Amino acid sequence: MRGGGSDGKVEAEPKSVIRPTDDASLKLARRLVREARHAALSVLEPETGHPFASRVLTGTDVDGVPVILASALSTHTKALLADSRSALLFGEPGRGDPLAWPRITVLCDAERIEHDSESDDRIRSRFLRRHPKAKLYASFLDFAFFRLVPKSASLNGGFGRAYIISGDDLIIASPLNDDIGARELYLIGELEKLGCNLANSLAEHYFKEKTGNWYISGLDADGIDIARKEKLHRLELVNRATDLNGLIAEYSNVLNWFPKN
Amino acid sequence: MRGGGSDGKVEAEPKSVIRPTDDASLKLARRLVREARHAALSVLEPETGHPFASRVLTGTDVDGVPVILASALSTHTKALLADSRSALLFGEPGRGDPLAWPRITVLCDAERIEHDSESDDRIRSRFLRRHPKAKLYASFLDFAFFRLVPKSASLNGGFGRAYIISGDDLIIASPLNDDIGARELYLIGELEKLGCNLANSLAEHYFKEKTGNWYISGLDADGIDIARKEKLHRLELVNRATDLNGLIAEYSNVLNWFPKN
Numbered sequence: 001m002r003g004g005g006s007d008g009k010v011e012a013e014p015k016s017v018i019r020p021t022d023d024a025s026l027k028l029a030r031r032l033v034r035e036a037r038h039a040a041l042s043v044l045e046p047e048t049g050h051p052f053a054s055r056v057l058t059g060t061d062v063d064g065v066p067v068i069l070a071s072a073l074s075t076h077t078k079a080l081l082a083d084s085r086s087a088l089l090f091g092e093p094g095r096g097d098p099l100a101w102p103r104i105t106v107l108c109d110a111e112r113i114e115h116d117s118e119s120d121d122r123i124r125s126r127f128l129r130r131h132p133k134a135k136l137y138a139s140f141l142d143f144a145f146f147r148l149v150p151k152s153a154s155l156n157g158g159f160g161r162a163y164i165i166s167g168d169d170l171i172i173a174s175p176l177n178d179d180i181g182a183r184e185l186y187l188i189g190e191l192e193k194l195g196c197n198l199a200n201s202l203a204e205h206y207f208k209e210k211t212g213n214w215y216i217s218g219l220d221a222d223g224i225d226i227a228r229k230e231k232l233h234r235l236e237l238v239n240r241a242t243d244l245n246g247l248i249a250e251y252s253n254v255l256n257w258f259p260k261n
Numbered sequence: 262m263r264g265g266g267s268d269g270k271v272e273a274e275p276k277s278v279i280r281p282t283d284d285a286s287l288k289l290a291r292r293l294v295r296e297a298r299h300a301a302l303s304v305l306e307p308e309t310g311h312p313f314a315s316r317v318l319t320g321t322d323v324d325g326v327p328v329i330l331a332s333a334l335s336t337h338t339k340a341l342l343a344d345s346r347s348a349l350l351f352g353e354p355g356r357g358d359p360l361a362w363p364r365i366t367v368l369c370d371a372e373r374i375e376h377d378s379e380s381d382d383r384i385r386s387r388f389l390r391r392h393p394k395a396k397l398y399a400s401f402l403d404f405a406f407f408r409l410v411p412k413s414a415s416l417n418g419g420f421g422r423a424y425i426i427s428g429d430d431l432i433i434a435s436p437l438n439d440d441i442g443a444r445e446l447y448l449i450g451e452l453e454k455l456g457c458n459l460a461n462s463l464a465e466h467y468f469k470e471k472t473g474n475w476y477i478s479g480l481d482a483d484g485i486d487i488a489r490k491e492k493l494h495r496l497e498l499v500n501r502a503t504d505l506n507g508l509i510a511e512y513s514n515v516l517n518w519f520p521k522n
Contacts, residue, residue: 038359040301040350042314045368051312053303053350054417055364075415089301089314092353096491097394098299103316133358154336156315230357
């Protein structure tokens with residue numbers, strides 16, 4: 001069944017090396033995390049410490065930290081409260097070989113968000129714009145948000161394309177975060193004033209989307225998320241915004257890339 | 262943002278109960294495991310014990326036990342050799358809400374398969390019929406198969422539809438296994454004699470597949486797998502086969518369900 005070699009085996013695969021992290025791999029890593037609507041969450045089963053995996057809806061906080069909404073009845077909530085160490089596998093395969101599609105494993109420490117805290121309001125608002133159907137149960141007292149703070153990550157861009165990404169490279173450490181978090185809806189409104197049907201234009205221009213009804217679901221110092229039903233796209237700025245006027249100006253420039261109507 | 266209740270909160274969700282396992286949930290659990298082409302694998306990082314997750318191609322052994330093919334260079338191989346406890350999350354979401362789609366978490370103990378053993382030959386043959394492209398690297402000495410023997414499983418059939426499935430319910434404990442494993446290709450050939458383009462007919466009749474070129478990729482005492490490119494379907498017998506003649510006869514009866522040409 002196997003060919004080659006005098007002992008009937010082919011030679012061993014060359015030792016795969018971790019490639020040096022470059023702009024393209026960082027960009028891919030961030031997109032996989034920030035564009036995801038769901039992920040596989042790996043935790044330790046309470047008491048036994050046995051590895052466990054479940055599917056979770058994901059969003060991001062304004063600093064890029066992945067967030068999940070979890071029921072107190074779920075195994076993963078019990079697990080995260082007992083041991084905050086966890087991992088998220090992002091990146092869904094499309095057609096063809098599932099291993100040819102990029103994915104990233106992010107090792108995280110989970111932080112439970114207290115109900116009605118400032119963080120809860122901010123995260124809830126962002127999450128429910130991304131996942132409107134989660135409104136059905138997000139207000140149940142049993143449910144709480146968790147921030148899954150990245151510590152390190154393994155990016156697999158496809159066969160033999162492995163990279164180590166630092167946790168810091170997935171976190172948006174911007175002095176603008178507090179301000180954006182406090183008035184994200186206002187800022188999104190300012191963006192929408194920049195062009196009519198801005199989200200539709202971005203969806204069509206950058207992602208070849210033909211349908212309308214796109215909206216801006218999230219904004220942070222690294223870029224914006226646009227959403228429509230079960231689809232989500234991420235637009236990353238070339239450079240992280242350094243002030244709020246600059247942020248709006250950056251997006252204003254983006255609009256200049258579009259042909260005039 | 263949240264409505265209802267005098268404190269601005271709606272009442273807590275009713276405690277979700279684990280539903281009693283019935284034929285439908287068992288059938289769903291088996292289909293999710295046996296029809297999968299890939300899964301999220303959860304393991305413990307060696308040395309740290311931190312949970313880790315990765316994407317793996319999956320197949321099944323003749324007794325229904327999930328199998329993976331893994332490189333010695335991968336984190337999950339190192340992890341499984343250090344601690345065999347692992348979990349597989351099966352069941353890919355389709356369109357719409359990812360949490361509305363069924364999935365199953367199977368807690369497993371991993372067993373590495375020795376190269377050139379009888380088990381290796383059997384598992385390799387089954388796996389490569391399911392994943393022909395894996396031939397590119399399956400013969401590398403660095404790669405080995407693992408059986409991930411189910412110990413227990415959590416089935417989530419969609420919101421509020423939770424079931425506990427025993428490991429034994431996912432294993433085909435049939436006296437026919439050795440015989441099927443030793444001459445699976447012959448038996449598949451016998452099946453194919455039962456009707457011309459049998460796999461195509463099954464694909465069309467049971468799964469509304471319009472394209473041809475389907476083939477039988479696997480056979481066991483509980484049913485057969487049919488494959489075409491990146492697609493895989495599982496056909497489960499109503500009752501587990503009890504002898505090999507009966508097995509062929511069962512499939513022969515299945516064929517009677519088709520209209521005559």
